[in-house]
Amino acid sequence: MSLDQPLAPLPQEGMGFASAWPIRAGDVDPYSRLRLDAVARYLQDIAWEELHTTFFHRTDPAWIVRRTVIDVVRPIVWPDRVQLRRWCSAMSTRWTNMRVRITSDSGGLIETEGFWININESTNMPTRISDQGLAHLARTTDEHRLRWRPWLTDAVPPESDTDLTFPVRATDIDQFNHVNNAMYWQAVEHFLVDYPKLVAGPHRAVIEYVAPVLARQHISVRSRYEPGDRNGQPVLRLWFMVGGTITTTVRIGALPT
Numbered sequence: 001m002s003l004d005q006p007l008a009p010l011p012q013e014g015m016g017f018a019s020a021w022p023i024r025a026g027d028v029d030p031y032s033r034l035r036l037d038a039v040a041r042y043l044q045d046i047a048w049e050e051l052h053t054t055f056f057h058r059t060d061p062a063w064i065v066r067r068t069v070i071d072v073v074r075p076i077v078w079p080d081r082v083q084l085r086r087w088c089s090a091m092s093t094r095w096t097n098m099r100v101r102i103t104s105d106s107g108g109l110i111e112t113e114g115f116w117i118n119i120n121e122s123t124n125m126p127t128r129i130s131d132q133g134l135a136h137l138a139r140t141t142d143e144h145r146l147r148w149r150p151w152l153t154d155a156v157p158p159e160s161d162t163d164l165t166f167p168v169r170a171t172d173i174d175q176f177n178h179v180n181n182a183m184y185w186q187a188v189e190h191f192l193v194d195y196p197k198l199v200a201g202p203h204r205a206v207i208e209y210v211a212p213v214l215a216r217q218h219i220s221v222r223s224r225y226e227p228g229d230r231n232g233q234p235v236l237r238l239w240f241m242v243g244g245t246i247t248t249t250v251r252i253g254a255l256p257t
Contacts (some may be wrong), residue, residue: 016087037185059130076108090143202255
């Protein structure tokens with residue numbers, strides 16, 4: 001799969017892990033649109049539910065996200081209730097693509113995919129998924145040779161006066177002493193205020209985490225907006241920087257057709 005391809009479908013209706021909850025007022029923007037950072041939290045929440053509802057909390061308890069894809073097909077708007085379904089769409093022995101479909105009672109649809117890496121809690125390094133875990137993941141995919149390939153490889157533009165300092169708060173830090181992956185989407189939402197057309201129609205938002213950001217480190221965000229890419233569609237690209245090092249990259253543009 002690549003940046004311009006659709007996400008893998010659910011192989012059979014009813015498969016995967018399901019959950020549901022109402023949208024909270026703190027999950028939406030001033031126009032009642034479900035924000036991207038709220039979607040990212042939802043992905044964490046259903047992953048946590050599945051971890052602790054199944055055997056994974058015993059066999060494979062620690063995972064990190066390397067990439068998240070959010071395809072907003074039909075926007076979800078508050079007040080509403082969402083249903084989430086999570087399944088594996090591709091896998092290898094140390095990592096997996098986990099799809100989550102988010103639908104709402106009012107007809108909203110958001111398709112997502114996350115590249116999740118199983119890690120050793122002592123070393124924070126990728127480690128083999130348990131045999132029981134591999135068997136469980138294989139129920140929804142025949143792709144067992146998943147490899148990591150970055151999608152966002154554009155060169156970072158030079159420093160400019162449009163670079164935004166984005167302070168890290170104590171509440172942004174997770175149990176690994178890293179900035180939680182959902183926090184980055186708050187910065188994305190900050191930029192989207194200036195480009196409302198990007199989220200007015202179906203759109204794809206992709207984030208790739210290149211390196212962790214630790215507590216007390218200082219983040220700046222570099223941006224580049226193109227009113228028309230090679231397909232004539234507007235695109236917003238963001239680079240999160242610590243010093244001169246890229247830690248995270250983001251691309252938001254029209255949903256691939």
